[in-house]
Amino acid sequence: MLFNSLDFALFLPIVFIFYWLLNNRLKYQNILILLASYLFYGWWDWRFLSLIIFSTIVDFSIGLALKKTVDLNKRKYLLWSSLFANLGVLAVFKYFNFFIENVSNAFSFFGADWSMSSLNIILPVGISFYTFQTLSYTIDVYRGNLKPTTNIITFATFVSFFPQLVAGPIERATNLLPQFEIKRKFNYEEATDGLRQILWGLFKKIVIADNCALYANYIFENSETLSGSTQLLGALFFTFQIYGDFSGYSDIAIGTARLFGFNLMQNFAFPYFSRDIAEFWRRWHISLSTWFRDYLYIPLGGSRGGTSMKVRNTFIIFIVSGFWHGASWTFIIWGALNAAYFLPLLLAGKNRQNLDIVAKGRLFPHVREGIKIVATFSLTVLAWIFFRAESTPHAISIIADIFSNSLFSTPYYAGLGMAKSTILLVLLFIIIEWLGRENQYAIQKLVKVKSTGLRWCSYSFLIFIIGVYMFTDRSQFIYFDF
Structure with missing residues (x-):
């Protein structure tokens, strides 16, 4: 369902009216939002709802499991299970054909004959956005920054919240999830x-x-x-x-x-x-830029190390950001080009001026x-x-x-x-x-x-x-x- 469509112009006021008729009934408000979100997303293709539900069940279950264990090895195993499940689904739907094509081209370049059939699949709308949103929950629970929720409805509503489901902002669980757990009053x-x-x-x-x-x-x-x-x-x-x-x-x-x-x-x-470019990236797609900063750049060492580490980490975060946008070399080059723009400012210590x-x-x-x-x-x-x-x-x-x-x-x-x-x-x-x-x-x-x-x-x-x-x-x- 498009924001700029007649369907949404009818959908929004109906959901709004019923939502506030349920004022002070938090459980039922969340259920209504969840059903509305599934309808909103399923309007494109109801089959892709299975992917959202899969991510919801996986990360909700892993969150509960993390709550029950303090063993570091088990916690790492659970975290990697979430990463593998979520990024695995993303890789299949978004990047599988890209990898197959480039591996085949590499073999051909060296004179070898290797081919593998590509998948005839449609890219699910918004998969990159809600995948990163649900991953933020698991990572923050693993780090101890967030207590896992025990309410599956609350968590499912957080994952599928229809206003930002398909194109962001990519919300952090630490910010959005608690908002589903407290009563909300209408504010004119x-x-x-x-x-x-x-x-x-x-x-x-x-x-x-x-x-x-x-x-x-x-x-x-x-x-x-x-x-x-x-x-x-x-x-x-x-x-x-x-x-x-x-x-x-x-x-x-x-x-x-x-x-x-x-x-x-x-x-x-x-x-x-x-x-400057550093300021541009603090102001453009802030939810994604800060996501990569907190969950990729800083864990890699950020800008704390020597010059080689700064160069490496800068190119990693920008190239991954480019690759997040699409399975094409043009996006990767776009990311690398922005890294080249950004790096002189970082090395000169002027990236926050x-x-x-x-x-x-x-x-x-x-x-x-x-x-x-x-x-x-x-x-x-x-x-x-x-x-x-x-x-x-x-x-x-x-x-x-x-x-x-x-x-x-x-x-x-x-x-x-x-x-x-x-x-x-x-x-x-x-x-x-x-x-x-x-x-x-x-x-x-x-x-x-x-x-x-x-x-x-x-x-x-x-x-x-x-x-x-x-x-x-x-x-x-x-x-x-x-």
Whole structure:
């Protein structure tokens, strides 16, 4: 079920009404959310519910077993059982064919004939997200950071919570699970703030991302016939497409959760205003970045060791992050490229120099800040080309064209003239994001506008423009494929 669909527009208010009719009946509220979450996920393909239920049973059982034993060897065995079960399912559905293809190519390179049939399987929606979410539970219980729950309904609801089930934020068990164990009271201010964030998320997805996708898709799919300047424009369209699409989903998810009395972590913090790549990764897909930091980077030694360890760990975490996004060399190269961007800052001890909000309390950044923002944004756009390209040679070809003499020609292809309205919308979007960068989401401070008329004019404009574009080329969210 898509957030930007009529199905969800009917589903959400029905669940909301019945949920609050069960006020002060925690058990039944959780059961309702669990059933609603299974319906929400099963709307795509009910067969994939078996994978969520499998992960739920495995990690719930292992959590109980960890509670009963203090023997270190047994606890390690239980932890590895969870890792093997969860990552094994993920590997089969997401990476099996990739490994088979590359092993076969390796044998062919050395003149050997080896072949193995690939699997004709569909990638389950959101499998990378809920797998990491349930793994956080087992790891935190193993570390002693969390007491295991003895309520299977509570745990199953935590694993399958529908607002963030298929594309995050990837919640930690230490944050979200306890929220299912306490009574929740309806809060009007929180609910209206949630609706406001949902509205902004829909604007990002329907108005910005889906419009940019029209031009990004055409340019990437026909890059061999287009100039470097046009391909650069396509990369820029994709840059705003993926941000509007993914952060838009997160906004809708966080806002929807607030309607039910839950607080999810912020997943995006205006990353395109970052002054270096380290700051970008503190602001982009925060739930995944911090997951890898806490469960992979730090256990590997983090940045505590010598230079060789820092280099190794940096490349591991970024390459694994790239591979998490998809079974393709383009994602791996994207991760490695970001590691190369990040490493000089780490080695120079400058990876944490931009922890504050850029130009906080000021309308405009200083010239030096502006140059840093543009430079960081440019590096990010370059890396996104690998993320979007169909193959590594395709990405290299696009970059080569961008850095050729044709970069200085006027961008053009038949139909590009229609993109002018989208470019204006993107510029408006950038302005609104910049003005709202000190908040959790861009239009959050509208509630503080004293003029009721101005406030409702702003809401009406967003609703109107969302309505204009809602039924044109609607698409699923990009990260459903990951």
